[in-house]
Amino acid sequence: MLRRCSGITAAALTALLALAPHVVAQDASTLKKDMIGQWELATTERSKTCVITMKGDATPQGLKLELEPGCAKALPFTKHITAWNIKGLDIVRLQDAAGQPVIDFTEVESGIFEGLRTGEGVYILQNLAAARSLAKSMDQMIGDWSMVRGNGQTVCGLTLTNTEATGDNFQVFLKPKCDPAVAAFAPNQWRLERGQMILMSARGETWQFEADDNAQWRRVPDTADPLIMIRGQ
Numbered sequence: 351m352l353r354r355c356s357g358i359t360a361a362a363l364t365a366l367l368a369l370a371p372h373v374v375a376q377d378a379s380t381l382k383k384d385m386i387g388q389w390e391l392a393t394t395e396r397s398k399t400c401v402i403t404m405k406g407d408a409t410p411q412g413l414k415l416e417l418e419p420g421c422a423k424a425l426p427f428t429k430h431i432t433a434w435n436i437k438g439l440d441i442v443r444l445q446d447a448a449g450q451p452v453i454d455f456t457e458v459e460s461g462i463f464e465g466l467r468t469g470e471g472v473y474i475l476q477n478l479a480a481a482r483s484l485a486k487s488m489d490q491m492i493g494d495w496s497m498v499r500g501n502g503q504t505v506c507g508l509t510l511t512n513t514e515a516t517g518d519n520f521q522v523f524l525k526p527k528c529d530p531a532v533a534a535f536a537p538n539q540w541r542l543e544r545g546q547m548i549l550m551s552a553r554g555e556t557w558q559f560e561a562d563d564n565a566q567w568r569r570v571p572d573t574a575d576p577l578i579m580i581r582g583q
Contacts, residue, residue, distance in 0.1 A: 378438075386406050392481065433449075462480075493582070496581070509525070519540065547567050
């Protein structure tokens with residue numbers, strides 16, 4: 351009986367190994383189909399953006415794509431991009447005329463791809479409609495906010511702006527009479543990143559906040575005495 355079970359197991363393993371290339375090809379094919387359409391290539395906080403239309407038509411270099419006219423000015427490296435392709439199981443490659451990678455992306459969240467260019471930083475590729483929805487969300491963040499404790503006590507007022515600071519960050523200004531802990535942190539920049547609001551100090555310290563079900567932003571990790579960002583009155 352043991353010998354027979356071993357034979358069945360070996361047969362099943364052989365079948366699975368034979369199926370594996372088909373599964374990989376199927377996944378790559380699905381990703382290829384999912385990528386056809388309009389996408390936004392951008393810096394992490396969309397201060398510089400480029401719309402790319404990916405097509406399913408084959409070319410000698412890969413698959414066809416179109417870049418909007420302003421891409422090369424916004425993101426100079428895009429002037430080298432002439433085609434796209436799927437490499438391996440899950441890499442979306444934007445490549446040059448020689449078929450060499452200009453930038454490779456992998457999915458980090460559903461529908462959001464991340465790529466790194468050495469010496470430049472991280473870039474995000476996401477569906478154009480979703481990206482524009484994020485832009486609308488960011489616009490809604492601009493203005494006055496209050497930082498409060500869990501008991502409702504206000505500890506600081508601050509203003510988020512859309513004035514560019516360093517990198518992909520924007521300026522934030524504290525109002526007078528802030529709690530000593532907030533004043534000591536002294537955030538001067540902010541950004542939205544992967545669903546979080548991030549405040550940063552000139553020293554490089556960061557506080558992360560995540561939206562809750564009450565349209566508020568709670569500092570994470572959460573504590574017994576939470577710090578919450580709410581719209582200023």
